[in-house]
Amino acid sequence: MNPLNLPSRTAGQHGPLPDFLPTGDGVADITPVVAPTGDRIWLVTAFDLGRAVLTDERFSRAAAVAPEAPAIHPMRPDPAALTSLDPPQHTRLRRLVNRPFTPRAVAALEEGIRRQARRLLAGRDRIDLVAQYAMPLSAATICRVLGVPEAEHARFAGLADRALGVTTGTFEEQGPARDALRAYISELIDRARRDPGEHVLGTLATAYDESGALSHDELTALVELLLNAGYETSIGQLGLAVVSLLEHPEQWHRLATAPHREAAAAAAVEELLRHAPVVPMSFTRVARQDVRLGTVVVRAGEALVVSLLHANFDARAHRDPDRLDLTRCPARHLTFGHGAHTCLGAQLARTQLRVALEELAAAAPDLTPRTPLPSLHWRQPEAVVRGPLTLPVNLALPRPEAATGRRHP
Numbered sequence: 001m002n003p004l005n006l007p008s009r010t011a012g013q014h015g016p017l018p019d020f021l022p023t024g025d026g027v028a029d030i031t032p033v034v035a036p037t038g039d040r041i042w043l044v045t046a047f048d049l050g051r052a053v054l055t056d057e058r059f060s061r062a063a064a065v066a067p068e069a070p071a072i073h074p075m076r077p078d079p080a081a082l083t084s085l086d087p088p089q090h091t092r093l094r095r096l097v098n099r100p101f102t103p104r105a106v107a108a109l110e111e112g113i114r115r116q117a118r119r120l121l122a123g124r125d126r127i128d129l130v131a132q133y134a135m136p137l138s139a140a141t142i143c144r145v146l147g148v149p150e151a152e153h154a155r156f157a158g159l160a161d162r163a164l165g166v167t168t169g170t171f172e173e174q175g176p177a178r179d180a181l182r183a184y185i186s187e188l189i190d191r192a193r194r195d196p197g198e199h200v201l202g203t204l205a206t207a208y209d210e211s212g213a214l215s216h217d218e219l220t221a222l223v224e225l226l227l228n229a230g231y232e233t234s235i236g237q238l239g240l241a242v243v244s245l246l247e248h249p250e251q252w253h254r255l256a257t258a259p260h261r262e263a264a265a266a267a268a269v270e271e272l273l274r275h276a277p278v279v280p281m282s283f284t285r286v287a288r289q290d291v292r293l294g295t296v297v298v299r300a301g302e303a304l305v306v307s308l309l310h311a312n313f314d315a316r317a318h319r320d321p322d323r324l325d326l327t328r329c330p331a332r333h334l335t336f337g338h339g340a341h342t343c344l345g346a347q348l349a350r351t352q353l354r355v356a357l358e359e360l361a362a363a364a365p366d367l368t369p370r371t372p373l374p375s376l377h378w379r380q381p382e383a384v385v386r387g388p389l390t391l392p393v394n395l396a397l398p399r400p401e402a403a404t405g406r407r408h409p
């Protein structure tokens with residue numbers, strides 16, 4: 001069933017989505033729905049209205065994480081997390097972690113990401129792009145930003161994989177793994193408090209111990225958010241982007257053979273983010289007062305979610321939205337949200353995706369899937385982040401003798 005008129009290719013090809021059931025008569029831009037949790041919420045599906053809602057301070061994140069607030073996912077957000085705060089607490093905490101995510105700081109990471117991408121692809125003619133490419137790249141990048149020692153990147157990746165269900169496991173199976181990941185994060189924080197160093201972990205530990213700029217709960221929740229959000233989103237987004245490109249081999253070929261591959265990849269990244277957003281829904285917000293949105297009134301205490309996916313396919317904001325067009329200019333989207341909570345890691349995510357695609361295009365202009373795309377397995381619909389669990393590909397065309405079934409003498 002596709003009750004909310006989701007873009008059919010996106011809904012069908014890119015894994016399951018939360019199954020919202022419309023109640024009553026939906027209107028064009030905002031629809032009352034029942035979430036998989038059974039809670040009633042408003043779903044905003046229009047681009048302009050979505051942007052307006054995400055910048056409107058009458059809609060609160062803090063009120064949306066209260067125990068009685070309607071939810072769309074089974075997992076309750078941590079009330080001390082950056083994502084759960086309203087200004088001025090939100091502004092204070094966000095300032096503490098802004099610096100390593102600025103374009104300048106991210107540019108300094110690019111060469112390291114590129115070297116690792118090349119290493120991961122070198123000498124191979126086939127690879128699982130999730131487990132053997134996206135995961136190690138994403139783990140190393142976010143661990144470097146936070147200051148997790150290199151020798152522990154694989155340990156973090158394994159723990160986070162099981163806790164978040166990136167390549168395996170159901171939501172229920174993730175419970176004990178989440179505890180193990182939390183224990184590891186506490187260990188990282190304790191070490192950073194003893195020996196701060198220069199990375200994010202050290203900066204935050206010092207802010208906690210010396211200036212009291214954040215509480216212990218905020219410190220733990222922030223490190224957990226940065227590591228988890230930084231890890232699983234980049235993996236899912238690279239997987240979704242490559243699936244989109246494999247569905248459109250002519251566009252992959254054009255990207256792979258572009259004379260200015262870096263510029264072509266930068267444009268392609270924006271369109272891929274629009275067409276296959278890894279986070280399809282915003283977090284919920286709760287109205288602090290009655291708010292009129294077009295023809296409906298959202299009452300105080302009611303919850304609302306912006307479907308970033310629908311907004312990205314809104315025909316009033318994008319010409320021919322179903323079409324993947326890597327040269328679309330500008331490819332506007334709400335994939336990183338908007339307003340005060342707009343994604344802190346957007347620049348880092350864009351850089352990782354661009355470099356990962358550039359290096360893949362250089363190493364594998366003839367990239368082909370090794371599994372028919374419709375039979376790929378996807379993350380569970382209750383996950384906040386979507387993406388394929390595995391993505392086996394050939395980096396080189398199968399050798400003629402293999403293709404004809406002949407063997408070497």
Ligand code: HEM
Pocket residue numbers: 082083084094225226227229230231233234237277278279281282283284308334335336337338340341342343344345346348349350
């Ligand atoms: C393609 C990859 C990514 C996508 C599509 C994405 C998407 C988003 C979205 C939609 C939001 C806002 C949700 C809302 O307001 O309802 C968000 C917030 C956030 N993201 Fe990302 N994200 C990505 C990668 C990253 C990375 C690499 C980091 C690195 C640490 C990160 C850290 C955060 C944080 C900390 C917030 C909360 C910001 C706040 O509440 O002020 N994200 N992200």
